[in-house]
Amino acid sequence: MKTRIITAIVLVLILFPIIAYGGWPFRFLELFVVIVGGIEMMSLSKRHKQWPRLIMPLSILAVIGAYLLSVYRPQLLLAFLTAVILVFISLPVFSEHFTSNDSFLCLSYVMLFFFTLHSLEQVLSHPLYIWLILVATYGCDTGAYFGGRFLGRHKMNERVSPKKTWEGAVCGWISGFVLSVVIGKLLLFVLPPVDPRIFWLTCLLMPLSGQYGDLAFSAMKRCHQIKDFGHLLPGHGGILDRLDSLVFNFMTFGILAMVVMAL
Template sequence: MKTRILTALGIILCVIPPLVFGGWLMALLIGFIICAGAVEWLSLKHSNTPLPIFPKLLAIACVVGLLFLEDSYISSALAVICLLFLSIPVFTDEFAATDSFLCITYVVFFYTVARAVIHIYTSDALLVWYIIIATYGTDTGAYFCGRFFGKHKLNERISPKKTIEGSIGGCIMGIVLSFAFAYFMLPKLSTTAMLIGSIVMSITGQIGDLAFSAIKRNFKIKDFSDLLPGHGGVLDRVDSLLFNFVCFYMVMVVFML
């Protein structure tokens, strides 16, 4: 428990400065998530044969490169990237077809996440805090409600410990906390946008957690890595958050924010 608490404090100390000061610190944080995500995501294999280093570096370069392209070129660039990774197994036995799919999903998902974070942060840095509060408010509410009131399993196939009571309690706490924050700190958001955003993220955050749990169960691993002592890997800590950045980005598109 001591290790877990100390690691959590370290994470907070590393995350707050980029969110407060932005600039190169924010770019560094996004870059860290992209690189750490590559290390963990591209290590998902049923075999013990590690993915060669070159495809990993190529995948990271693709994500970063896409962030600098104009919107009109994104579709074409993604098509080229898909064809590129699908073609690599033709030329080497060290890169399987399943590795192609891992690289493609990594590039598409992490580019989408990075693009969402950049758009949201440049629109208003407080929106990032709104998403964080919605995500971890839901997570905290689900934990305590599940611990004290949980009786009925939510999805035993994927996560045996999660309960319906915990999920409902998490939704209520996430909605209340994030809506209250938005109401007092984000006056430019309409009440409808605040409410819909809070409701959506309290649900999608939990789906994101379950989705990443399903990935780990499929590959028969407990954590994505042991980078963060007591917490597992980076993706183990930010799975719900990544889902919510993308989902709130879509809310912003709908409300033209």
């Protein structure tokens, strides 16, 4: 627990200024997560050390290429993604150490991280949104931990995550919702106004979406029989262990923002 707390404090001290400043430091942070998170996710394959050396760099470049096209040449995006799918499905023909299962794992990484980056453009459209999502996500994590520890009685899904309880989930949703509303309202005193529909739906849905993200990534780890995605963050595991809920929430917010703006 002590190691976990120290790591969390160090992360806050490093990441808070980057997120607050934005710009190129934030873009480099995105690139770091894409690379390290990609290595962690593709390493789920027990054969990844035998893959041709170009596979991981090619997968990472596919994410970056798709994102850049979505920003600068969106008319080419579908053609590029179609080509990526064809290439990765074809690769097992040329290597006995890279199977069709590995192809689908790499494609899952490409699509997951591309849509996360794409959704981040919606998040970054207003400085309030990223703070709302962060507070809702990690406020929920904290509330769920303490709620489950002191009140937890009924297990949610022991097959996926043996320690999570319904009581903890409810406490997490309440804490995430309340904290995001309070801090969001305070920030609106110094930030431009936002669409109230997006504000309230973000505060309401992010604590729920984040918990489902945590369970989804836990199911992924259970499937591959590992405890953590990596060991980069002492007490927390890997990048994906720390960002699983946030990845889900970024994509959920992207859906939410696009739907609300279309209405």
